[in-house]
Amino acid sequence: MKTLILTLVFLTGCSSQGIDRANQNKITKEFFALVISVEQVKLSSELSSGIIGGATIGVLDELDGNHEEMIAGGLAGALVGGLLTALFEGNNKAYQYKLNSEQEGDFSIIQKQYIETKTDCVKVTIANKASILAVPEDNCKTL
Template structure:
């Protein structure tokens, strides 16, 4: 019975089909082209320490009915588990900051985990709940004021 449940659970996770992201429902989505001014690698902040502290607290509380050694062991185990799950949930701390420019928006920055090819000079910026960048042909940025549009 447990094996069937696990298999069904795994298959359910793979059942997502193609289509428009549900986060874009009832939202204005804007797309425009921007010139890449510069790119630099950045490091994102992390909550691993907070996860370790919460895990340690839970571990100690779970072992309050035991002796001191049990509470210490519970705190250490909780800190390891809390930190590990936080690190797995966050993923890599490496990201890239892109300094962009359009005549209409002026200069602005986008930070994303995906690194674009080093020869990228023009990007399509898609803004909904979050902004994403995709490499675009350079000529699309030559007169980007005319190319600004809203996607429907």
């Protein structure tokens, strides 16, 4: 066990802090925008599909047993399927930011992270995913 932990620590120390390889040959666009409004929203969930899928797998796994084993397998599968789905999805709470910029006009972005803005100015980064970051109001003076 100690060898495994030491190996993991060693491998973690050897990883580089460079640019992610997945970002090669992708355009990254950054600009500033004014926050028009922020609204908390609820993200959709696949929890019921995870429960049904887990229950199906649990029942199928116990098909060679009696009815009680099939029911127990279905319940265990539903529990595991639901739990794994909930862990994978995380919290269903997110925020919809309605923004405006000179280049893009009015647009919105939904993200899980809440941005506490002392000003109404954010930096928008669009690459593979879009994200925003609070910045000083001076960056949005021309908007």
